[in-house]
Amino acid sequence: MTTARQVSVPCPIGRAAGLLGERWTLLILRNANLGTTRFDAFRAELGIADNILSNRLARLVEAGVLMRVPYHDGGRTRQEYRLTTAGAEVLPVLHALAVWGEEHTKPAEPTGSMQVIHQRCGQVTTPGRVCDGCGELVRREEEAWVRPWLSPDPIILASPVTTGT
Template identity: 40%
Template structure:
């Protein structure tokens, strides 16, 4: 069965989901942020099938989130190291972690906390406006067509309706 591709949709969320493809891909990236670099360590930590892990690592390398670096010659074996593009995915994982901490943690509290080395505090992700540094919420933020939205689609009545809604999304 062939899956639907969102790679060319005019939406960064859809394109990101197309890149991720399934639940294993963000888990592999999580492990990379935890310092895992070697195939066997990814496999052991995640309990993922070797063929599935091979596919996910290949895709992350092809998409530029991980880089393969040989650490052994006979036989050739590789470390999988986060690239700049891969390291930039941290914000996505941190936001997912914060949401999970709020809505899925048990009475004992969050299973993992993030320690911010710059200030020395345990903290969590927040989505803030890059311009004013105030928190962005669903109630005060709405999507608008950006410069990369295809002009031929922007003229469609359903697209116009979709992006010309009231200012508050909580209504």
């Protein structure tokens, strides 16, 4: 199922960079993969201006990477932003950026490294498909991240919504 809008760039890397390369977009997708769904939570976690966040979320919805899902907040109906399959499939890009960032950049203040945990066996593993500890395929629903600069607790990745199409 292709949900992303068509663009005139023939190169798939160029098309992907055109969507994912905007400032804040990969961080929004990182947080969406970690379960953030609400506008206020994205804003608080990222420190992003409302107008920029609104623009990026709208663009990701238009491209089929996120999906708006209504929820009730008291008497109001509001929108959550949930990962689609296309949004969940950005995970290898996030893994690659994490590995590259560990190897080639340093934080201003010393901190522990991000870890990927295979929940099934409990072992820390290299981001990717096969667990370094048990040798089994690491399925999305079995993967958790530990970001020690925020919390020592593992966060299990969010599941994508099914659109029924």
